[in-house]
Amino acid sequence: QCTCLLNSSTMTIANSIPSEENNEYCNQFHSKYEPKEILGRGLSSVVRRCVEKSSKTEFAVKVIDLNNLDTNSEDARQDALKELRILRLVQGHPNIILLHDHFETEAYIFFVFEICPHGELFEHLNKVVRMSEKRTRGVMRQLLDALEFLHSRQIVHRDIKAENILLDAEMSVKLTDFGFATEVETDDCLTDLCGTPSYLSPEILVVNMYESRSIRGYGRPVDMWASGVLMYTLLVGSPPFWHRRQMTMLRMIMEGRFSLDTPEWEEVSEAAKSLIASLLRVDPGQRLTSVQALAHPFFAKQELPCVTFDRRTRFRSAILAVRCLCRLHRAYAMPARLELRRLRADPYTIRNMRRLIDNTAFLVYSHWVKKAEDQNRAALFENSPKMDLAAQDSG
Incomplete structure (x- = not known):
């Protein structure tokens, strides 16, 4: 039995049942990496900084505890392996998190990612409250470019939010957490409820709340809706759909009730407002795609006139x-x-x-x-x- 330390106390990342496979993969991980301090925790996972012994390069390892889940352990394993498969499919884009290595045991799965020193976009937003239009343009261009990469491969992320966007050393965007990501054949084939409440699109709610409905399912447009929610939040420091009562908030989402006329929007350009309004359309068929969003005037380069030197x-x-x-x-x-x-x-x-x-x-x-x-x-x-x-x- 091998015991690999997960924190400074007594938690281990090896299964308590002796296993040659556990020994093999645990030894492989520790022979290549030296685990350091904890960077974050989830319901069933821990993210730690680690150092590759051969190159002295820093990485972030996400350790998923399959025994610490409410669902069946085998189902959890299949979900983690599905995330691994999706991660492999989307590698190579500069704004998608880089998967460097992975290991698997009976009780744990290790994902070794590139490290992003500036942490989550959400944490950065908490410090600055709101972003300038110039900085928002850079973040949204990189995010939409990553989504265009995913959508062209028939992959929908389904959990776009500030917490799932990391900032690297150059403050560039890295889209992460593909736990809900899945492949789609059409844009109305998904029906399961997943995501973060304030970022859910109207079609997800309609499909899961009404038996008699005109919408069969949902697909890639849900990522575009979440992108609109994120852009709104970046510019004014508060989400477009928020209420103390969650059912009231969900009703606001289904009706598409949000405002771009409050005092905090006085300093925002009409191009930015137009893009947000085009992303937050209730009808997914009328919502901008990632390609259309990138071609929006908000991202257009402003050509400076050529003048002679005097x-x-x-x-x-x-x-x-x-x-x-x-x-x-x-x-x-x-x-x-x-x-x-x-x-x-x-x-x-x-x-x-x-x-x-x-x-x-x-x-x-x-x-x-x-x-x-x-x-x-x-x-x-x-x-x-x-x-x-x-x-x-x-x-």
């Missing part, structure tokens, strides 16, 4: 630029004027106050606080007594 004009422009920078510096150092009446009436309409409220709300509550029709983020920070308490004091 020394006098350039020198004058440089002087004006320096004077402009000096004035901007003075203006930046001078605090902006705030209207007290407007601040009291609705502080959320003021750009600087809106950013302060959004950032503070996330730090205080550690989750999204979405401004809906009956909610007011600014009210979370009002320092005034409730009406009944004020009436008591006056009495």
Whole structure:
């Protein structure tokens, strides 16, 4: 029996039943790699940093515990082997996680991936709250390019979300977690319910919630819907479909109820809004494909006009630029004027106050606080007594 350490305490990655196969693969893993600290945990898996002994290169090993699952162990093994087969099919794309090695025992399966030092896109988004349009364009272009690669091979991911996108050393996107990925023949052949609730597409919900329906199933368009949800979240820092009651949120998804007219969208271009609206169409037949999305004007290169060099004009422009920078510096150092009446009436309409409220709300509550029709983020920070308490004091 071999005992390979999974954490700093007593957990092992070898089966408790003696097995020559366990010994063989466990010894193979430890002869090639040196496991390090834990990077993350799942319901039935642990991800650790490891170092390849021969090259001293760092990798991330995902260890799946087949005995720690609610489902049958053999079914879990088949699911893991299916994920392995899909991973092999999609290797070679720069924005899909690279599978470096793998091992299999009776109780555990090892996936050795390239390591992404900057972690999940979700963690990065938690730090910055929202991304600039330029940075969002880069992330979405890489994601859509990876999806075009998958979809051209008749593969649907089914779990596109910020948590399943990693950032490498150059902050490039790496699509990962192919546990729900599967091959499809048509775009209406899948019926099982899987994915993350806030990223589920309307057709997935309709297929699983209604017996009498006009939709037979779903396919690759579900990835495009999830991409639209992700792009919305990157730009404004909150998801398009969110509610405390999950059934209300699911109803919003099926009806396609989201807004691009709230104050936080004032700084976003019409091209970005148009792409999001085209991805979040309820009818999967009208939703953009990955190829169509990549051809959207949001990703179009802006050609600069060709101008001749004029020394006098350039020198004058440089002087004006320096004077402009000096004035901007003075203006930046001078605090902006705030209207007290407007601040009291609705502080959320003021750009600087809106950013302060959004950032503070996330730090205080550690989750999204979405401004809906009956909610007011600014009210979370009002320092005034409730009406009944004020009436008591006056009495």
